[in-house]
Amino acid sequence: MAVFKDASEVYECIGGLFRRAMTDPLSQKVADSKIAVRFNYSEPDSAITVDAKNPPPGQPYAIYEGETSAKPDVVMTMKADIAHQFWLGKVNLVAALAKGQMKAVGPIQSIIKLIPVIKPAFELYPQYLKEIGRSDLVQ
Amino acid sequence: MLPEFLDFSMRTRVMGSAGLVRELGDQVSRIGGTKAFVVSDRTLEKLGLVGRAKDSLTAGGVAVAGEFLDVPPNSDVSVVERAAAAASGAGGNVLVAIGGGSVIDTAKGMNMVLSKGGALMDYQGLGLINEPLGKLVAVPTTAGTGSEVTNMAVIKDQAARVKYSFTSPYLGPDLAVLDPEMTLGLPPGLTASTGMDALTHAVEAYISLSANPVSDALALYAVKVINEWLPEATHEGFNVEARYWMLIGSNLAGAAFSNALVGCVHAMAHALGGLFDVPHGLANSILLAPGLEYNLDFAAARIADLAPSFGVRPAGPAEETARAVIEAVRSLAKECGLPARLRDAGVREDGLAEAAEAAAMDGAIFTNPRPATAEELLVMFRKTF
Numbered sequence: 110m111a112v113f114k115d116a117s118e119v120y121e122c123i124g125g126l127f128r129r130a131m132t133d134p135l136s137q138k139v140a141d142s143k144i145a146v147r148f149n150y151s152e153p154d155s156a157i158t159v160d161a162k163n164p165p166p167g168q169p170y171a172i173y174e175g176e177t178s179a180k181p182d183v184v185m186t187m188k189a190d191i192a193h194q195f196w197l198g199k200v201n202l203v204a205a206l207a208k209g210q211m212k213a214v215g216p217i218q219s220i221i222k223l224i225p226v227i228k229p230a231f232e233l234y235p236q237y238l239k240e241i242g243r244s245d246l247v248q
Numbered sequence: 249m250l251p252e253f254l255d256f257s258m259r260t261r262v263m264g265s266a267g268l269v270r271e272l273g274d275q276v277s278r279i280g281g282t283k284a285f286v287v288s289d290r291t292l293e294k295l296g297l298v299g300r301a302k303d304s305l306t307a308g309g310v311a312v313a314g315e316f317l318d319v320p321p322n323s324d325v326s327v328v329e330r331a332a333a334a335a336s337g338a339g340g341n342v343l344v345a346i347g348g349g350s351v352i353d354t355a356k357g358m359n360m361v362l363s364k365g366g367a368l369m370d371y372q373g374l375g376l377i378n379e380p381l382g383k384l385v386a387v388p389t390t391a392g393t394g395s396e397v398t399n400m401a402v403i404k405d406q407a408a409r410v411k412y413s414f415t416s417p418y419l420g421p422d423l424a425v426l427d428p429e430m431t432l433g434l435p436p437g438l439t440a441s442t443g444m445d446a447l448t449h450a451v452e453a454y455i456s457l458s459a460n461p462v463s464d465a466l467a468l469y470a471v472k473v474i475n476e477w478l479p480e481a482t483h484e485g486f487n488v489e490a491r492y493w494m495l496i497g498s499n500l501a502g503a504a505f506s507n508a509l510v511g512c513v514h515a516m517a518h519a520l521g522g523l524f525d526v527p528h529g530l531a532n533s534i535l536l537a538p539g540l541e542y543n544l545d546f547a548a549a550r551i552a553d554l555a556p557s558f559g560v561r562p563a564g565p566a567e568e569t570a571r572a573v574i575e576a577v578r579s580l581a582k583e584c585g586l587p588a589r590l591r592d593a594g595v596r597e598d599g600l601a602e603a604a605e606a607a608a609m610d611g612a613i614f615t616n617p618r619p620a621t622a623e624e625l626l627v628m629f630r631k632t633f
């Protein structure tokens with residue numbers, strides 16, 4: 110069974126993580142990357158775009174849930190379950206790519222550049238899920 | 249230690265012997281090639297190497313449908329697009345690349361465009377090509393990049409001053425033909441620097457954070473072979489045996505780093521290549537020993553593992569043996585007549601800070617054992633200047 114029952118749960122949890130991260134020190138590094146990344150999820154179908162290329166004034170980046178006209182530099186495609194495991198820090202990126210559980214379209218340099226930047230989110234995500242009363246998703 | 253995950257791929261059949269190019273046509277025909285499109289460069293054409301390969305193709309019953317001989321020393325996105333258009337018009341069913349890394353990488357880029365359609369840049373990413381492409385045969389004319397077996401292609405966008413790397417297990421050629429007679433004419437300086445590039449692939453693959461048991465085995469033997477044969481190949485260019493073993497060393501190193509990736513030495517070499525056009529192998533040669541010293545506290549045991557391959561007798565604690573390995577790297581480069589300082593390779597001191605910034609952002613830095621910031625890389629550049 111999939112972790113998230115519908116797109117709105119994806120936006121609440123993973124989208125919520127991205128919103129919560131805006132007030133975390135890691136957001137500055139994401140802002141510095143000036144990269145726009147779109148995550149295309151399946152099971153359930155959903156999409157989140159994190160745009161640090163054209164951020165709203167005073168904010169590190171913009172977040173769009175679902176369809177958006179924002180043009181991403183990198184598009185990452187995976188099941189929402191894999192995304193959930195990824196943000197819990199439980200996915201070996203090399204293994205996931207090799208097994209075809211994830212794919213990325215866009216400049217490899219940009220993708221690699223983001224990896225160390227997002228690492229702190231692996232601690233933030235379970236903490237955030239607990240904050241919103243979804244500790245059932247943290248195992 | 250129980251490694252988390254193993255992924256190793258090398259889809260290339262490797263064949264080697266002196267004079268093997270004379271049978272190129274037969275071998276291309278055996279894999280089903282009937283109409284070849286040849287990719288190479290003008291220097292190799294002038295040296296007669298392209299003609300030799302084409303004669304063999306025809307003799308083996310493979311028609312030469314067309315050719316693209318304008319590959320520059322650093323391949324470019326626009327070159328790939330032009331070459332792919334020419335090949336598409338010519339209508340061959342096998343690409344035959346005769347050349348160094350730039351030529352072979354160009355052919356890999358063409359193969360993606362010809363097989364999958366669209367533009368080259370559509371294939372920038374990870375995990376995008378998951379099925380075999382068209383037939384590709386590679387005949388290396390340098391013993392350095394190992395591109396004839398690697399799963400990757402590095403292609404520059406000259407206009408944007410960016411280097412793109414493409415990677416997929418299916419990018420590797422179907423067949424690599426290692427013929428030492430194709431490398432006999434390589435001058436000493438180029439032989440030495442391209443050979444040190446191959447050595448750097450093996451050494452950095454071995455200490456890489458993405459190393460795996462299969463790449464380890466290949467890397468260790470690659471170092472042994474290169475260390476043993478590079479001086480002879482450099483100083484006796486027409487020694488077929490030395491040329492053969494250097495092709496083998498470069499091939500093994502290619503298979504190793506194609507899976508294990510590289511580290512800070514390559515990151516720095518990429519930056520110096522981009523900013524000062526320092527030849528890739530030369531930059532690697534100068535920076536390999538300093539790069540290993542930088543990693544000493546994080547990878548002493550792994551560096552020390554290389555001792556037998558360098559003919560160094562392991563003695564005392566790992567760190568001591570590792571230092572002896574680093575000295576062996578220095579003396580190999582010296583024996584091959586290569587400089588030890590960046591100032592002797594066309595690098596300008598006032599550009600070092602910019603180079604350090606670029607190196608810190610290079611993809612290769614992320615598999616380096618010791619994390620490296622631009623400041624730390626700058627210290628290494630200054631020390632080596």
Ligand SMILES: [Fe+2]
Pocket residue numbers: 393445446449514528532
């Ligand atoms: Fe290299």
